[in-house]
Amino acid sequence: MKRLFLYQLGRHSRLAAAATILFILCYAVLYSKKMDMALFPYNRMFATVPENNRSSKIYAVKLNNNRIGYTKYFYWKKDFLEQAATKFALYWKNDHKNFMDLYLAQKIKDPSNRNFLAQRLTPEQPILKKWAQWYCSYADHPSPAGSVVSLIEYTMNFDQPQPYLLDSTEITSIIIGK
């Protein structure tokens, strides 16, 4: 008992021990409410049951019909370009709503409070042009006025010894104006 960390901490400072216990309790509550993205990114730790199929969806951006590649970049930039395209595509497919839009609509009934929070916790509209321009410039492909930027969903199958492209669909596209 006397060797327990919390006991020793309590002997040293009751305030610190209380803060630690409060932290543990808060963490347990967050955890029990499946808010496993809080404080430390559990990112579900590959602990969810994956879809039992042999295909993968990939999202990429085309500038004037040329796909912007990102796997050549070092890890973080590659990851940023990959995930930014994926998450934006999912947002667009979901009627331009992300998690917080749905969460606020469900939890906050008062429209003025909801709008106040939405202004801060959801991206500013209209977003497509801004996002497309930012994505292209971040990927070192400037998009001058008149460029066509498209967001494409690819489906790749892995049921054969070598993977193959099954399908591609345009999710949205925009002509960059002046």
Added chain:
Amino acid sequence: MNLPVAHTGNYKRIRFAAAIVFTELLLMMFSGVSFSQLNGAAFFSFEADPLYWIIFGLKIPQTIIQHLWIGVIADILVLLLLILFLRNPGSNKIVWILMPLLLILYVTITGYLAHRNFQAGYVWFFFPFLFAKTVNRNFAYEATRYFLLFFYVSAAVLKLSNNLSFSPAHFSDFLVNQFSPYFLESNTGWRTDLNLFLIQHKSFSGFLYVSSIVIELLALIGFFTKKYDRWIAFLLYAFHFTNWIIMDIAPIGQLGFLALLFCREQLISPEKVKGQTSNFSKTASYKYVKKVLLIQLLKNLCRLVRNKLKKL
């Protein structure tokens, strides 16, 4: 009296761990992820996380990302404070600015990435250094260490609670998504070959998945003894680097944090906790102090004997 290692400024291992954090941040910045390099990003998304609600609610990331000059200043400040910390790990004043800044960097990056696969270890690394007094720092280090261990153990518990360890095909299904952009862009090599091999050999990939659960569970030992800290750290490094190869998930951001497991001897001092002997008394720094005191005692004894001899 000679002071224990933590007081004398002998922060060799802590500096080394902090140098890893510094390198991790430099790598991130040079690869194109920092406050200033995300300038103009418009889309962000996050889930149910009060930390994000507060920071985004205050419009901190939005303001930094929309103003290039603020981003540049924040990037320079992060690097400058890290250099200052490397020079003087004992100063908690630096950490009181650095840690919140790194937390904002982490929240900004992952908020605009809309995905939480960037490791947060480079933020939590600094928690023990928020405290000036050695005894407080010791406790903070202990708490951070437990949190680190809990992080890995809970990852294993999550997998076990979902019965994933008993379905070897699951890992193969996960792997289908990990390298697909490389195949799409025909940017293939030995890692994509390995990916295909593991997708096709479900039992072998299942074995690797179970091994990862075992490694994560081994961190549980750290809750009962500190003797195996470095072995736990080595195993977790192996786990992370294997993840990088097999799943294309880089551990950068977590490496310095894991290195804290090697710093125990320099952080834990033999101070008594309000008159009560703590279990810290078994640490190397305690032995060091004992040795120093013994040498001091012997010197004094020699001096006493010499003086007596002179008088005679």
